[in-house]
Amino acid sequence: MTADSATMQIIEAALIESGADQSEVVVISERTRLTRFASSAIHQNLSEKKHRVTVRAVVGKRVGCATTNRLTADSIRSTAQKAAQLARLAEENPDFVSLPSPVPIPAARTHFEPTARCRPEDRAQAVKTIAAIAAESGCTASGSFLVTEVEVAVANSLGVRAHQSLTESALTVIASESGPGLSGYETATGYAHWAGRDLSALDVETIARKAVGKCVAGRKPIAVQPGDYAAILEPPAVAALLMFLCWIGFGATAVQEGRSFLCGRMGERVMHDSISIWDDGLDARGLVMPFDFEGVAKQRVDLIERGVAKGIVYDSYTAHKEGKKSTGHAFPAPNPYGPGPSNLVMATGSHSLQEMIATTERGLLVTRFHYVNVVHPKRTILTGMTRDGTFLVEAGKITRAVRNLRFTQNVVETLGEVDAVGSDAALHQAEGCYCPALKLPRFAFTSAA
C-alpha cells in the first residue's frame, strides 16, 4: 500500500471541513490476515480490511475528537464537523498549547513485498510444516501466523504531512505434549516466536523445532517450593517485564503526575550498570516506525544508560507542559494516558544462554511469563506466572522441568542486581521490544501452581 492520492484527498478535505483554529487528521488503513491453529490444524482463519479516520479539532484551548471508519466524502465531512462541534462544546484545557509544527521525517523502509504477498495457502503450508515437526516428537502444535499491511497518514493544519506504508508479520508456536483438552500442570508445553516486517527473514522450521525442543525438555515437571531463586529469564520473559515498566514509568504523563518510579530520580543510578534501555523507532532490529501519531519524527531516547535514569518520552501535550519538544511518542488522540515508548531496545551483553546456565549453582530458567500485571505501579511491583517451559538449573545444568510458578517482584529492584546480560536478543511483537536474556541473582517466586 502507499499513501495514495485518495488518502491525501481525504486528509485535505477533513482539514478544511473542520473549520477549527487547528485541525489534525490521522488515517490508519489496515489489512490483517491471521491464521490461528490448534491441535495441529487451522481452526480460525481470517482476513480483515478496516480504516480509521480521526479528526482532532482545536478551538482556542478547547479540543474535540471524532472518528469514523467510513472513507466516503459525506462521512469525512460529518466527522470533521463533529470534531469541531465537540471542541466548541468542551471546557477549556489550559494545559493545551498547540498541535505540533512540522519536523523533517527520516526515510525508513517499512514495507516488504514478501510479507504483503503472503497468501492463505502459504500460511496453511507453514502450519502443515509445524504440525509435522511437532508430530515427530509426539507433540501437537498451536499458535498463530499474522500478516498485516498498514498505511498510516498524519496531517495537521500547521503543515505536518507524514505517511508510511508498513508490513508486519509474526509467528507464535506452542508445542504441547498431550494435546489441547487434556491440559493441566503436568502437561509440558514449549514456546517459540518470530516477528518482523520482512517475512523473508522467517524460518518456520527453526521456530517449530525450538518450540518442540522446549516441550520435550519440559516433560514430567516436578513441583518446587516457591521462594527466592537465582533466575535466568529468556528474552520473552524480559520483554514482558520491560513492557510493563514502560507503561508505568517511562512516559512523561506518569512522571508529571508523580506516578512513575523515576520521579525525582533522573540522573540517579536506578539499575545495575549492565542495564541500558532506550527507545528507537529507526532501529532496524525492531518494528521500524519513523514518526508518531501526531506526525512527529521519533527521536532515539535513552531511558536507562548503564543503570542511570536518563530520560523519558513525550508527546506534544506533555512536552509543552515542560517547555520542551515532543520526542515523537504520541499515541492516537484522544489519549489522557499520555505518551509511551513503543520501540524499546535493551542493550545486549556478552553471555550466551549456555554460559548463564553453566554458571548457575541453583536457579530457575524461565522461558516466558503469562498474565503479568501491576501490583504497585510506583514501586514497580509486578506479578505473573511462568509458562511454556520452566526448568530447574543445578550445578550448571538443566536438571528437571518444573511446574509453573507465580512471581511477585519489584522489577527495578531486581534489575539493580544483574549477574549477566545475554549476547543474543530477539524481537517480541506483542511487547514491541528487542531484548536479551538476563541472569538475576534473586527473583521472588511467591506461589506455586
Next chain:
Amino acid sequence: MTELCERAVDLAIRAGASYADARIVERATESLQVKNGKVEALQSESDLGLGVRVLVEGAWGFAASADLGGADVQKIAEDAVRLARASALTSPQPAVLSEVEPARATWKSEWRTDPFEVPMQEKMSLLLEADRRARQREEVKVCESALTFVRERKYFASSEGSRIEQERLESGGGVKATAIGNGEMQERSYPSALDGFHAAGGWEVIEGLDLLAGAEKIGSEAADLLTAPVCPSGTFPIIIGASQMALQIHESCGHPIELDRVFGSEASYAGTSFLTPEKIGQFRYGSPLVNIVADSTVPGGLGTFAYDDEGVPSCRTDIVREGVFCGYLMSRETAARLGLRSNGAMRADGWNRLPLIRMTNINLEPGTWTLDEMISEIKHGFMLENTRSWSIDDVRLNFQFTTEIGWEIRDGSIVGMVRNPTYHGVTPQFWAACDAIASKEFWKLWGVVNCGKGEPAQSMRVGHGAAPARFSAVRLGAEQ
C-alpha cells in the same frame, strides 16, 4: 442491512460454502474523560462493516471489511471461502454444528433516556463536579473520571434461514482518585475499578450511580490509605466485596467454563482450562453454598441479548449448582462435540471479528446473610474491596488479586483500614472455603467492559451478578 447480509450469505454459498453467516454491526460511541479539572478527551466514534463466516469441507474461514459496495461484498464472501479452503489443507477435525431453529426476530434492549440526547454540557458538568469533589484532600494528586455511551445495531443472516436484528444501548462511567505522598501511591475507584460501572440502559444508569457522593468518599479514602497500616501476611477469613467478587467470578469461573478454551482453541494465547469435560457433574468446584449461572436474559446486563452471533437464543444455564461444576458456555460447534446444543455464548467484538465463546452474565446467586452478620462472625479477618491488580495462570487455577482497600475486622467489627491487600489461592480450594454469601439486597449486576480474548484481540462487554461473600481461610500477602 439485513438484505446485504442475505446477499453476502448467498454469495458465499455460491462460492462453495456449505454453511455461511453474515453480520453487519453499526456502532456509535461517545466518551468523555476529565482529569484534574480538565476535559482531556471528548470523542465521538462511528463504526460500520460486514463480516462473513463460512464452512468449506468442515473448515472455517472468515473475512470482513468496512467497504460495503457491491463488488466489495462479493470479495468478502470469496475471501472467506478461500480462507476456509486453506484451513481445510491442514485437515482439521470437520466442524459439526449443533442444531438451532432458524429465527426471524427483532429485539431492542430497554432504556428510558437516550444518553446521546443528553446535552454534552450536562455530562461535562457532572464529571467536572465529581472531579472537584474527589480532589478535596491535597494528597489526591490525580483524579480521572469518565462517561461512555455505546449504541450498537446488529444484523445477522445465516444460510439456515435466520434473519435477526438487535439494538443495544449501554451507559457507564466512574471516578478514580490517586493519592501520592511519602513514596507511596494509592488508588480508589467508584463505583468500581476497571472503568467504573456499566450496564445496558440509558442516562438513567448514570443518574443511579450517585457519582458525586462516591467521588468524595473515594478521594478521602485514597488519601487515608497513604498512612494506613500495610495488610499483614497470613491465612485469614476474608469477606470480598461485591465488585471484587465480580472479578473473582470472571477470572476463576467465567473463563475456565469457555468450552473453546477447554478444547484448546486459545492454547497458544490465553491458555486452556482445568475444567475438562469429564468433570461435568462430578467435580466439586466450591462449597455447597456456591451456585453460579450463565444468564443472558437478565435485564440490564452487558451480557444480555436476544440471540448470540450464531443466531442461538439467549438462555439461563447452570454452571455450578450446590458447589458442583455442571455446565459450560458453548458454541454450536463445541456443544456438538459434547452431544449438546449451544447455550448461545458466541459473540464477536464488532463486524470485523470472528465470534468466540464469551461470557454472558456469569452470576453468583445470592445467599441469605446480611453483611453485618458476615462480619460479626469473624474473630480476626479482613474485608477487601475493589480491584487493583489481577492475574491468573493459563489453566485458571493459581490466581492473585490485589484490591484497592482492605478493612480489618476484629471480634466481629471493622476496626480500621489497611493498604495493599493481596490475596491468592487455587480456584477450587478457594471456592471450597466459601462459607457465606450475602443476600439479594446486597446483590448487584456489575459490568465488565474490557474482557480480553482471542487474536486479533477482542474486548467484550460481559456481566457478573455478585454479592459480598466470605471465605473461611485465604492466604493474604505476596508483596515484597
